[in-house]
Amino acid sequence: MNAVSTHAGKELAAQRKRVKKNCAVCGREIVALKQAKYCSNRCRQRAKYLRQKMAKEA
Secondary structure (H helix, E strand, O other), rough: OOHHHHHHHHHHHOOOOOOEEEEEOOOOEEEEOOOOOOOOOOHHHHHHHHHHHHHHHH
């Protein structure tokens, strides 16, 4: 294994665009990848709970 291949993943990850946005659940401002919706695992789980709750009520 050479040094080039061991750092290739880190270099590619560093090039991914990060944007400022707000968490979909709590509204906290985060700097994350474009596809991210939540600031933490807690907010991700809360969103899932709320989705399931809404599905049961409908």
